[in-house]
Amino acid sequence: MNDRQTKPKTFALTTPLYYVNDLPHIGSAYTTMAADVVARFERLRGKSVLLITGTDEHGQKIQRTAESLGLDPQKHCDLVSSGFDSLWQKLNIQYDRFIRTTSERHHPIVKEFWQRVWEKGDIYQGQQTGWYCVACEEFKEERDLLPGNKCSLHPNREVEWRDEQNYFFRLSKYQSQLETLYQERSDFIQPVSRRNEVLNFVRQGLQDFSISRVNMDWGFPVPNDPHHTIYVWFDALLGYVTALLDPDSQPTLEKALSQWWPIDLHLIGKDILRFHAVYWPAMLMSAELPLPKHIFGHGFLTKDGQKIGKTLGNTIDPVDLVNRYGSEAIRYYFLKEIEFGQDGDFNETRFVNIVNADLANDLGNLLNRTLPMTKRYCQGIVPNCLSADIPDTHPLKAIGLTLSDRVAEKYESLAFSQACAAIFTLIRASNKLIDEQAPWALYKQGQQQAGDRVLYAVLESVRQAAYLLSPIIPDLSTEIYQQLGFLNNFNDKNQIYEAAPFEVHSTWGVLPANQRLGDSKPVFVRLELP
RNA sequence: CAAAAGUUAGCUCAUUUGGUAGAGCGAUCGACUCAUAAUCGAUUAGUAGUAGGUUCGAUUCCUGCACUUUUGACCA
Structure with a gap:
């Protein structure tokens, strides 16, 4: 601090x-x-x-x-x-x-x-000549034209020969400086595939480009030459x-x-x-x-x-998408299901399936199956359990102990999909633990402490997952936190760090024992297939 | 035409330096009942685009070919 x-x-x-x-x-x-x-x-x-x-x-x-x-x-x-x-x-x-x-x-x-830039001597007046397509508002290379001087994008329009004064920026002057920049700071352009595109482009040699237009007034006038408008x-x-x-x-x-x-x-x-x-x-x-x-x-x-x-x-x-499905589902799908940096596909059926499987079934239902048991067997408060009493080898704690660092690294590198994948291993392991340990059976057999440990570990895992997912699905995370008895709102951008600092809340084992739980209801309602 | 990237289970993708491939979704069967017909388990499937080469051994290196995508100067 x-x-x-x-x-x-x-x-x-x-x-x-x-x-x-x-x-x-x-x-x-x-x-x-x-x-x-x-x-x-x-x-x-x-x-x-x-x-x-x-x-x-x-x-x-x-x-x-x-x-x-x-x-x-x-x-x-x-x-x-x-x-x-x-x-x-x-x-x-x-x-x-x-x-x-x-x-x-x-x-x-x-x-x-x-x-x-002008005082630096990097702006000069030059002549822009060439074939100009009015529809494209672009100068065209002769090789790109169709027979009869027609623009390939507007084959029914003839291009015009333009010969106009324009201001140019001396881009060519910066070629070697730019190449040095890309060399010295290899992470300046990401991902690597994009960087290569740029390197190729620059290697071919840079030409100055025009930074003004005439016959156009929707823009700022060039200083001291109001006939031109800044590009x-x-x-x-x-x-x-x-x-x-x-x-x-x-x-x-x-x-x-x-x-x-x-x-x-x-x-x-x-x-x-x-x-x-x-x-x-x-x-x-x-x-x-x-x-x-x-x-x-x-x-x-x-x-x-x-x-x-x-x-x-x-x-x-x-707009239509968010009206029909809500922001959380859309945010989640695009961040989780598409590898950031690569091209990605949107398919509505797939969208609904993924979002239901992850947010409703795995995450939402995990909380929704645990809270009622906690109400019934623990008087509606977080089981009286200390993280210290749970061994580091516990299947959930073992994941949770290293999760924060791994997820932070993924967010830092903008690997949102992988961040989600890491978080969901904890969520799936939690569902699995419940099935294996059957806490409802433990309680019926009078094994209160054993049942408490299971529920505590699961609730804490849901909390940690919700915290780490909060940049992507802030509303859902807030709802989960409130059902766990916290007052935090992940949309409160000015206070969220003070209220729930990363160094504390991103780690496993911070759910306070005996905390009173909030009302329980499904945090994410399943979407209907189109 | 040139250059770059890619082609891995039905779908979306993973596989740090070569040692016969993994996850999620979907599907099928089973288990359980705390839960949003949810969850858990099992099964399922891949001659890794294709043809060659290097190697004891290649999805992983090299070459040809096919297909897809991108870029090739001022299209947000």
Whole structure:
């Protein structure tokens, strides 16, 4: 504790700032749930945590989408942005900052950063020439065009020859610095497969990229040249910086970077890896600012083994999903059943089966079969039993003694699935112990102490499991804790560490003997198959 | 076309440095009754994509082929 006061441990992490071109999809929900789990885990072990999420709202695509809907761009952004926010509420995401790139505090930060890079000599005016597809809003390589100068994605539209002045960022200048970075900090980009992608890309040689657009005004003007608008990515990445500002502090780089910088972890989908692993560090090098510690690019989701896409019409609506099944089931499935980092599949039948098997049958029922016996044979209080009286070789205690360290290691490496697997070995062993020891028979035979030991060991194991699972299923863990007679609420982010510190509650044997138990009822109701 | 990753029980995945493969889910049978038809046990199944090579021995190393996925510069 003293150590904590003299040297406060902080942890800042981000989700992407989601583009408000459309309503949130399941992929955004997936990233955000994972980020929330990391944030909750770090808070649980006593760190000061800043979880940043938000929305990216500039760019021509937004402007055009708004127009097509007959809306003012800002109005459109407000609507979609609040859609993200309300989904995060439904999914029980405890973010600390929600940054919108259209917020007025963001502009001075972007301006100042631009200025800094400009003074470094890393921004220059150049000519962007090439075939431009208006529908894509992209310059196209000649080799990608269909016969007749048609865009391959929009075969009914001819591309246009553009020759425009743009501002460029000297990315090429940072090639060797970036390569050194990847070399010296091999865990900067995770997982390894993502790192290799980046290494390959960078090895091929980096070209400068344009960071401004003309004929577009939904964005920030380039300082001293208002005909140009700052390119949306340059603006968006800096949202991570603006988000660090305290609500009442001045929007300056110095203020923003004074407290939480550098970011410990950028959690992203693999589609935006390059922006975070190449452009972003180069921009920061140019501005002479410290770099984030880790970038983790997770995989994509498929549905029933098929790529998800609007054209296929097989999208998963996260709002619909959470309305039908609740946040706990969804959080659990995506974190437990999908190897974080790899691509993963969502199949509704499988989802229901897994969640029922683990949360209702194994975990929920374990508590629900034990509490009634405790009521009947122990007057509704935790059996009068000391952990010290239970040998370390006891089948549950033996697992529980090393579980905390193993699980913490898994959470730290973002191996959520493996964390769950480790915890569930304890839960399954508990169900097994009850069957083998048959405490109801022990009590009927008058063997009170033997029965008490069984029930204590099981209740304590459920408690430990609930505690360690709380970053993933906080509502369920809270319900379990309360049925065990605790008052803790795992959603109370400012007090959970003080009330139930990790060093104590993550270990086995802390359930107080004679504690009065709460009311018992199933903590997780089985889901119906679709 | 090029590069990278992958192809292990019906499904989702594990198998630190090569010694004939494991878990969860599902299925079948049995046991028990404290419990949310829950739990426990047993069974089930894999010539580890394919064809070769190195080796006493390869899922694990090398090569060819097939299939899947990703990347190949500004698509959040």
